[in-house]
Amino acid sequence: MPIVSVRDLNVTLEDHHILQNLSFDIEAGEVVCLIGPNGSGKTTLIKTLLGLIPYMGSVTVLDGPPGAPRGRLGYVPQKIDFDRTIPLTVRDLLSFFTERADSNDKHYKKCLDLVGAGDLLDRRLGDLSQGEFQRVIMGLALHRHPQLLILDEPAAGVDLEGEVVFYEILNKLKTEEKLTVILVSHDLSVVYRYATQVLCVNHALVCRGLPQEVLTADTLGQLYGHGAVYHHPERPHPAVRL
Amino acid sequence: MFLDLLVSPLAHPFFLRALTAGLLLAIAASFIGVFVVLRKMSFFGDAVGHFAFTGIALGFLLGFDPILAAVVFSILIAIGVGYLEDRTTLSLDTTIGIFFSGAAALGIFLIGLLRGYRADLFQYLFGDILAITQQDIIVAALLVVVTLTTMALAWRPLLQITFNKDLARVNGVKVDFWEYAFLVLLALVTAASIKTVGILLVTALLIVPAAAAKQAAKNIRQLLVFTIIISLLSVVFGLFGSYYWNTASGPAIILVSLLFFVLSLLW
Numbered sequence: 001m002p003i004v005s006v007r008d009l010n011v012t013l014e015d016h017h018i019l020q021n022l023s024f025d026i027e028a029g030e031v032v033c034l035i036g037p038n039g040s041g042k043t044t045l046i047k048t049l050l051g052l053i054p055y056m057g058s059v060t061v062l063d064g065p066p067g068a069p070r071g072r073l074g075y076v077p078q079k080i081d082f083d084r085t086i087p088l089t090v091r092d093l094l095s096f097f098t099e100r101a102d103s104n105d106k107h108y109k110k111c112l113d114l115v116g117a118g119d120l121l122d123r124r125l126g127d128l129s130q131g132e133f134q135r136v137i138m139g140l141a142l143h144r145h146p147q148l149l150i151l152d153e154p155a156a157g158v159d160l161e162g163e164v165v166f167y168e169i170l171n172k173l174k175t176e177e178k179l180t181v182i183l184v185s186h187d188l189s190v191v192y193r194y195a196t197q198v199l200c201v202n203h204a205l206v207c208r209g210l211p212q213e214v215l216t217a218d219t220l221g222q223l224y225g226h227g228a229v230y231h232h233p234e235r236p237h238p239a240v241r242l
Numbered sequence: 243m244f245l246d247l248l249v250s251p252l253a254h255p256f257f258l259r260a261l262t263a264g265l266l267l268a269i270a271a272s273f274i275g276v277f278v279v280l281r282k283m284s285f286f287g288d289a290v291g292h293f294a295f296t297g298i299a300l301g302f303l304l305g306f307d308p309i310l311a312a313v314v315f316s317i318l319i320a321i322g323v324g325y326l327e328d329r330t331t332l333s334l335d336t337t338i339g340i341f342f343s344g345a346a347a348l349g350i351f352l353i354g355l356l357r358g359y360r361a362d363l364f365q366y367l368f369g370d371i372l373a374i375t376q377q378d379i380i381v382a383a384l385l386v387v388v389t390l391t392t393m394a395l396a397w398r399p400l401l402q403i404t405f406n407k408d409l410a411r412v413n414g415v416k417v418d419f420w421e422y423a424f425l426v427l428l429a430l431v432t433a434a435s436i437k438t439v440g441i442l443l444v445t446a447l448l449i450v451p452a453a454a455a456k457q458a459a460k461n462i463r464q465l466l467v468f469t470i471i472i473s474l475l476s477v478v479f480g481l482f483g484s485y486y487w488n489t490a491s492g493p494a495i496i497l498v499s500l501l502f503f504v505l506s507l508l509w
Contacts, residue, residue: 050412075412086280087459096398
């Protein structure tokens with residue numbers, strides 16, 4: 001039984017057809033990476049799975065319609081446009097997103113320890129680096145022990161070192177917490193290293209499969225335009241970011 | 243000597259009424275003000291003051307209680323702004339700008355239709371402690387009860403919405419419901435505060451204490467506590483100042499809160 005099942009998904013926003021006839025399944029335990037050029041509909045697909053926008057077609061997430069499985073689904077959005085001058089600590093953030101019964105330092109620390117951010121509890125959000133901030137958001141997404149974690153370009157704006165730490169934590173969590181992960185990423189080395197399935201989205205589903213099968217000159221050319229090349233990480237070339 | 247200065251205004255029932263109503267409104271306004279500042283809704287708060295002005299003019303013209311008319315009119319227009327923002331491509335500040343100027347124009351037009359000179363209209367523009375009645379105190383007390391009850395339920399959802407609407411929705415928050423509930427509460431508090439601080443300065447009562455508190459607060463709880471303290475002190479010092487210098491209460495209260503804001507910059 002797939003954890004996510006999508007059939008003939010169509011999304012139209014303000015007369016623009018953003019997604020057309022998408023169909024795919026995601027099984028439990030998979031790490032699915034969504035790739036595609038800017039404006040191709042990746043974030044729209046994510047928001048559809050989260051139940052944030054209207055759609056046509058059949059979408060099942062964790063045995064129910066999108067948006068219904070509250071608590072069983074964690075979400076890390078694209079870079080959050082947050083006013084860094086607001087006097088908000090990491091503890092504050094966790095306290096108003098968690099249930100009252102779980103509003104205690106022990107629970108907050110447990111969530112943050114999962115992402116190596118246990119020492120950030122008293123820090124102001126505005127004082128955190130982008131890498132620390134994203135780890136806190138991931139800790140927040142994990143606070144109800146979700147089965148499915150959806151991340152939309154979680155490492156955007158994070159420096160290279162922070163990015164490596166972030167994905168290592170994600171990889172560890174995937175195993176330890178038995179998570180299914182859906183991840184939007186422009187970094188093909190990340191996709192190559194961590195994905196068990198790649199979905200190439202450019203308004204429609206252009207390709208789908210294992211990274212080794214999908215990250216080829218042909219499919220990347222089809223997705224990003226001809227001339228796009230990916231040198232995979234085992235070779236002595238730097239990874240190309242598309 | 244100091245004690246005399248403190249006690250002698252309190253001997254006047256009108257001053258006691260103003261102080262009681264002012265302190266109650268300060269508490270309600272603090273809860274709303276925190277979110278007005280955090281959600282960058284100052285312009286909206288200002289506009290609601292103008293909606294209330296039109297409501298008051300309508301009240302006079304149609305023979306209703308002006309404050310009741312202000313409350314109803316402000317709520318309807320505030321919801322209208324929220325609705326249009328959701329359903330058009332116009333930005334929020336453009337939508338507010340349209341309603342803001344429209345309400346002001348309609349209010350002035352309606353006043354023009356009133357026969358004769360209406361001195362009582364000025365008390366609504368600048369605030370007048372002499373005008374505060376026993377009924378206003380009851381309204382302010384009810385408003386505090388409504389605000390505290392709503393905030394007990396809305397505090398966490400509104401903070402989630404302030405942080406990120408999508409995360410709030412995924413967490414099960416009914417974003418639209420709480421946003422409209424906040425608009426209604428904002429309109430209520432604004433309209434109810436008009437007699438004390440006046441239409442022209444009602445937004446300042448919402449914004450200035452919260453802005454001053456934001457400079458000094460280290461976390462969200464401190465932000466709320468500091469806002470309440472600054473609001474209460476502004477009302478107390480402002481009303482005493484208004485009594486001794488024989489000026490309108492609104493400007494006196496806001497000037498004191500501005501003093502706190504300047505002090506917060508030096509924190």
